[in-house]
Amino acid sequence: MEIGRMVWPSVRLDEVVERVARVEADGLAAAWVPQIFGWDALTVLALAGERTSSIRLGTAVLPTHPTHPLLLAASALTTQAAVGGRLQLGLGVSHRFIVEDVWGLSFERPVQWARDYLAALIPSLRGERTQFDGVRLRAELPRPLDTFDTPAPPVLLAALGPAMLRLAGEHADGTVTLMTGIRTVAEHIVPTISVAAAAAGRPAPRIVVGLPICVTADVDAARQRCREGFAAYTNTPSYRAMLDKEGAADPADVALIGSRGEVSDRLRAFHDAGATEFMAWVFGDDNEQAETGSCLREYVGA
Numbered sequence: 001m002e003i004g005r006m007v008w009p010s011v012r013l014d015e016v017v018e019r020v021a022r023v024e025a026d027g028l029a030a031a032w033v034p035q036i037f038g039w040d041a042l043t044v045l046a047l048a049g050e051r052t053s054s055i056r057l058g059t060a061v062l063p064t065h066p067t068h069p070l071l072l073a074a075s076a077l078t079t080q081a082a083v084g085g086r087l088q089l090g091l092g093v094s095h096r097f098i099v100e101d102v103w104g105l106s107f108e109r110p111v112q113w114a115r116d117y118l119a120a121l122i123p124s125l126r127g128e129r130t131q132f133d134g135v136r137l138r139a140e141l142p143r144p145l146d147t148f149d150t151p152a153p154p155v156l157l158a159a160l161g162p163a164m165l166r167l168a169g170e171h172a173d174g175t176v177t178l179m180t181g182i183r184t185v186a187e188h189i190v191p192t193i194s195v196a197a198a199a200a201g202r203p204a205p206r207i208v209v210g211l212p213i214c215v216t217a218d219v220d221a222a223r224q225r226c227r228e229g230f231a232a233y234t235n236t237p238s239y240r241a242m243l244d245k246e247g248a249a250d251p252a253d254v255a256l257i258g259s260r261g262e263v264s265d266r267l268r269a270f271h272d273a274g275a276t277e278f279m280a281w282v283f284g285d286d287n288e289q290a291e292t293g294s295c296l297r298e299y300v301g302a
Helices: 012-023 041-049 069-082 096-103 110-125 160-169 182-198 219-229 235-244 261-275 286-300
Strands: 002-006 029-034 056-059 087-092 131-133 138-140 154-156 174-178 207-213 257-258 277-282
Touching: 002 154, 012 041, 029 041, 029 087, 029 277, 041 056, 041 069, 069 087, 069 110, 069 138, 087 110, 110 131, 110 138, 110 154, 110 160, 131 219, 138 174, 154 160, 160 174, 160 182, 182 235, 182 261, 182 286, 207 261, 207 286, 219 257, 257 261, 261 286, 277 286
Parallel strands: 002 029, 002 277, 029 056, 056 087, 087 154, 154 174, 174 207, 207 257, 207 277
Antiparallel strands: 131 138
16 A cells, blocks of 8 residues: 655645655655645646656545536646646545535536536546536537647546445546545445446556544544544535444544554555555644654655
């Protein structure tokens, strides 16, 4: 199992880029930047491409609703060219309260929306002419995008429920999960997407598992910090469903918190469960974050 790291873009732009560069310096496989209410994730990664040379640079994740798939294809291929083919395009349908209350758009039939979106996006990324008239959207490009043979990035669809996981297995290169515990990964995420991919004749999917992680000597304090710091995820419906499936009360119950040995054992357990990459959302005080970073480097042998 490879190790990537979440880089939360809530600081100055130059500092976000610097943090991405540190992920490569630490010997990890990937840096993942979410699209939230701040810096544009694809632009951040394009800038980070100048500071890095080997790591994969991923979005975890870009919301689909605000951007037409043809426009996103052009933006993604621009970043892909800028980073030398290292982009990993993580996409998701976001959540009803964001799509409807923040953007004023319709969240109707999110799985159908994602199906239509991929049907329009993927041919465009591949340099093909796109003609698609779906249930939720249409896209008609009279000729391929002028992106000069830039290779399509892998597309990973954020998926937690069974219908979205099947869609990811059938049409995407894998999935990115968040706040999903080890039993749920092993018994729900991995088998659902893998069976769908195999039935569609596609390669085994990539399964990127994102969770908070903290190496600490004070487990109780770290768990409370996690519970408070990630409280927004506790009652968001899609994450709440995964926590319930795991039998977890809140993110602190699925986070990797403990000694270096305990955290390393949990990482190995996720590997055994079928995760292909662990996306580490490191939290804690400065010493704890340093210890967690050292643990991750030790895991990958860096």
